[in-house]
Amino acid sequence: MDESYPQIEEGVEYNDFEIIFKLFGGAMGNTFLVRYKPSGVLYVMKRVDYLDENDKRIADEEIAQMKRLTSRYTRVLELFAQIILALDFIHSQGVVHRDIKPENIFIMEDGQVKLGDFGLSKILNEKNYATVAGTKQYFALEVYIEGKMYFSTDVYAVGICIIE
Structure with missing residues (x-):
């Protein structure tokens, strides 16, 4: 992980975080985008529900492993969460970006992500779609088939950016 990214101190509890929304879910738990209340910094949190001591042991082992993890992929997930949160905001305002690509995603010195270039x-x-515009390499298949862009086509473009 990027050493300049704020670390959470020991003794932090679940209630110190505000859940923004669920990112993923599966048999081994759910993953959420959360905001650390004291600082406002966004994190990705996995919550594991356990029924017995063996489940708790497995969860504790995963926590210990994550504390040792210093992977660049951890930072990628943090960036992804911020991009999705920004998209959620513009989509809530009824706006489709139509040109999500790496050149339009800006990482500030403090680690915050900002979307740019709203020219398109x-x-x-009222039909809930927009005409096609943007960079073809980041288009979802339905853009080619239907000739329309939706909120979901912005999300698809973010996925391509993350893969790159």
């Missing part, structure tokens, strides 16, 4: 963005019409 559109407010969705």
Whole structure:
């Protein structure tokens, strides 16, 4: 992980975080985008529900492993969460970006992510789609098939950026 990214001190509890939304879910727990209340910093949190001592032991082992993890992929997930949160905001305003690509994702010195270049963005019409614009390498298949762009096509473009 990037050493300049704020670390959480020992003794922090679950209630010190505000859940923004669920990212993933599965048999081994759920993953959420959360905000650490004291600092406002965004993190990705995995919550594991356990029924017995063996489940608790497995969860504790995973916690210990994650504390040792210093992977660049951890930072990628943190960036991904911030991008999705930004998209969630513009989509809640009825705006589809239409040109999500690495060149339009800016990482500030403090580690915060900002979306830029809204020159091709559109407010969705009453039909809930916009005409096609943007960089073809980041288009979802439905853009080619239907000739329309939706909120979901922005999310697809973010996925391509993360893979790159």
